[in-house]
Amino acid sequence: MELRHLRYFVAVAETGSLTVAAERRLHTSQPSLSRQIRDLEDEVGAELFNRSARGVELTPAGKAFLDHARLALSQVDAAIEAARRASQPTKQVFALGFLTGQEMTWLPRAMQVLRDELPNIDVTVSSHYSPDLADALARGKLDLAFLRAEPGFDLDYRVVSGEKLVVLMPSDHPLTERATIRPEDLVGQPFIMASNKARVLHDVIERYLQQSGIDITPEHGVDNLAMAMSLVASTRGLALMPEYAENLLPWSVVSRPLEGDAPTIDLVIGYSRSNTSSVLKMFLSRADELTMHAPT
DSSP, X not given: OOHHHHXXXXXXXXXXXXXXXXXIIIOXXXXXXXXXXXXXXXXXXXXXXXXXXXEEEXXXXXXHHHHHHHHHHHHHHHHXXXXXXXXXXXXXXXXXXXXXXXXXXXXXXXXXXXXXXXXXXXXXXXXXXXXXXXXXXXXXXXXXXXEOOOTTSOOEEEEEEEEEEEXXXXXXXXXXXXXXXXXXXXXXXXXXXXXXXXXXXXXXXXXXXXXXTOOOOOSEEESSHHHHHHHHHHHOOEEXXXXXXXXXOOTTEEEEEBSSSOOEEEEEEEEOTTOOOHHHHHHHHTGGGGGTTOOO
8 A cells, every 4th residue: 555545545535526536636537546546445455435426425434544544644744844854954043133113224234134044044033122132132032133332231232323313392393393403492391301221322312411501301201212202292392312213203293303413323233242153153244234325
């Protein structure tokens, strides 16, 4: 008995017709299929089908045989799949992280750098706040992340872009009439400040206000861009945020550039120097490709 006999038998049983099974399932001739079924019945020692002008029906012996035939075929298919998996080395996983919102720009660039490795690796992608990304890198949960250069972590950073800060405001705010916003325009307005959790951004903003001679007491502190946009819309306050925010603004919030030399904040790729991933090593060797057409 050969596997083809079992496959032919199951096909005939499921279609109820030698002709249909031959033409649509097995792509063979009906006389040849009939001979194969006869050979199987001879080997089993019992008739498996009752034949009539209306087609074929399973005999009691055929019904008993069908479940076992299906099981045998499924086990063979499982064995083939297991052998195929065993013959191929397990794919390496390369875990990428992005500061929420930055994946819109930088994921396609990262995948372009990885293009030659993609057949051999599985890439996972996640987005989080910058400190959480740094923590995941330090713990080995991520291989590489696009984030801020967070202090206090044993990580290496490479700058890929410098973003100007812009002013976020309600879409119907009087300051929307201005083409640019002066530092003194922020005085007397409800101000939404990056919190200590967003330490890198907080320090850039604080330094800009000090250098501009502006003394502002923030009314709210925010950990992330989504929270900032929500508070701008709901409290009619102003916030200084990186210009990538302009890709994510709801209708109720608009942005305006700062007048003069606006402060900038770096976006970096971060990684742990203890990570021995060969894919990471390759990525870093080609990291310059990320900035060949970087947004300005």
